[in-house]
Amino acid sequence: MLVTRHGTPALASVLPLVGAIVTDTGGALCALAIMAREVGVPCVAGTGQATAAIPDDALVFVDGDRGLVATVAPALAALRWLPAALRLATPPHHP
16 A cells, blocks of 8 residues: 555656555545556545555555555454455456
8 A cells, every 4th residue: 555645646656566555645536546446546635634544564455546545454454364354455367
C-alpha cells in the first residue's frame, strides 16, 4: 500500500506493485485515481490526513468504491487469515 501527500502521474509506475493508494490531496478525478481505477488498484484520494493518521507498517483496509480507509485492529492483523469482509486488496497478478 502507498500512502502519500500528493498523487502525481509519476506514481503510475508503482501501480502494479501496490495493493492500494491513499493520498492526502486530490479527488476521484485526479490523474492518479483515474489511472488506479484503470488497472484495478483501490485508491482513496483527498483524505486530508492519511499521512499523519496511518502509522508505518499498519495493516489497512481500503475500499476505493466507497472511499473508506481504516486501520485493522492489531488482533486481526495477527491472524493468518482475515474474514472475507476485511480481506485486503492485493495487487493484480501480471503473468
